[in-house]
Amino acid sequence: MLPDPTGIGRVCMYGQPRLGSDAFVRFMRMLSALALLVAIGGAVILTLQVNEEPQPPQVEFVSGYGPGLVLLESATSTGPDPFTAPVAVDLVIDQALLAYPPLRSDALETPHRLGSRADLLVAREFGWELVARRDIGGGRLPIDEIHSLAADLLGLDATIADVEDRNGDGFDDDGSFTLRAGDGSAVCVTLGSSRTLTKAQGRQIDVEDSAAANGLVWDPNGPCGTRTAPAEINRVKTGATPGVFGAARSGEVCDIGLLVSSLQSNPRAAEGWATVHGIPAGSISDYVSGLTPVVLLLDTAVTNFGWRNGEILPRQSVLQRGTSVLVDRRGRPVARCQSGSPLRPPQPLPATPAFQGDPWPGFSSALIDEIAAADHDVIEFVLVDIVTGEAIRRTPGIPGAQASLAGPIYVVEG
Structure with a gap:
């Protein structure tokens, strides 16, 4: 029998008992050890912990749904390690949330690059372009530097707003201004606030050492001080969108052969699995191979x-x-690798959904996405290498597998 998905990871289902077949329990156990190997190099998620004044920390996701998500960080403190060494404006790219992955790894900067050189990259189609490299020091940006920054972003059709200099000292008074792109998204530049970067790898969040820093975030939710209501944040992407999915260049992330053999050894489970996808049970092997x-x-x-x-x-x-x-060939998720459970598109989320299960770090109902089928077969998937962040181009229907990287599931109460 096909297992109930609630038998794997941190999953709950409306208080009902957990059920599952022996075949799939064995399937899960065989992959668990391999999953750990892949999880070590899992996709990196960045969160921000913002403290304008000393106060209890509040974690905030840097979330984005377009090719313009960037974080520019400026730190003024000095010290012996990268977290406190002088940094003017370094670019941090959130590999896991970018719609377009970087294709030029040599152009990327680490989150805390030693020295005061500032690198600015602009999102282009299928990649990032290094458009500026200058020494600007720390602290507030002069207004002429702000306009220079805007000029560097002309490739994104950016305009500048909210710059005020009432005292005539050549600096923006409140340490913030807005760069707005032609697609409606906006860069909110804030200077003088203390931010702590937090990294999440797989299911584990590790809080890095704090460093005084300024931040520049390309945020689709609006300019400085403006937030979109959570109900408006959820977006539908298609499986053809570059960067929506990741992969491991060193090996596959799903054991397709084991899935097929497990279903073939349990005709009842195979019949149910095939029914979900509207195919004959005898066609499962051919279907999965694609x-x-x-x-x-x-x-x-x-x-x-x-x-x-x-x-x-x-x-x-x-x-x-x-x-x-x-x-599938249109980029729609159709099976969860660790359990083999069949998947279909979701029903619309309730306005105020309730969830069963333990939330993973950084979970928010405002950051849930849907991946819909593309309107045509995908000729080539553009995936993000979950270890290096580089782009992987892959033709649909890759046979063979070596490992499975799995995370928990939340079950939405209606």
């Missing part, structure tokens, strides 16, 4: 199927970023 193993780089809403009382039943669920799935 699927592509990928890693979700977004917390993704799905309809997740499992067994109860001899019936295969849907559950509205949210898969954690870092979970490996199989996608």
Whole structure:
């Protein structure tokens, strides 16, 4: 029998008992050890902890849904390590949330680059372009430097706003200004605030040492001081969008052969699995051979199927970023690798959804995405290497597999 998805990871299903077949339990256990190997190099998520004044920390996601998500950081303190060494404006790219992954690794800067050289990259189609490299020092940016920064962003059709200099000292009075792109997204530049960078790798968040820093965030939610209501933040992407999925160049992230053999050894489970996807049970092997193993780089809403009382039943669920799935030729998630559970597109989330299960670090209902089928077959997936951040181009239907990278599931209460 196909297992109930709630038997894996941190999953709950409306207080009902957990059920699952022996075949899939063995399947899960065989992959667990391999999953740990891949999880070590999982996709990196950046969070920001913002403290204008000394106060209890409040973690905030740097979230984005377009090619313009960047974080420019300026630190003025000095010290012996990269976290306190002088940094003017270094570019931090959130690999897991970019719609377009960087293709030129030599142009990327580390989050805390030693020295005071400032690098500015601009998002182009399928990559980033280094457009400026200058020494600007720390502290507030002079207004002429602000306009120079805007000029560097002309490739994004950016305009500058909210710059005030009432005392005539040549600096922006409140340490913030807005750069707005033609697509409606905006860069909110803030100077003088203390921010602590937090990294999340897979399911583990490690808080780095604090350093006084300024930040520049390309935020689709609006200019400085403006936030979009959470209900408006959720977006639907298609499986053809570059950078929505990740992969491991050194090996596959899903054991397709084991999935097929497990289903073939359990005709009842195979029949239910095939029914979900509208195919004959005898065609499962051919169908699966055309699927592509990928890693979700977004917390993704799905309809997740499992067994109860001899019936295969849907559950509205949210898969954690870092979970490996199989996608069809239109980029739609159709199976969760660790459990083999079939997946379908989700139902719309309630306005105020309630969740069962323990939230993973950084989880927010405002950051849940849906990955819809592209309107045509994908000729080539553009994936993000979850270890290096480089782009991987992959033709759909990659056979063979070596490992599975899995994350927990949330089940949405209706």
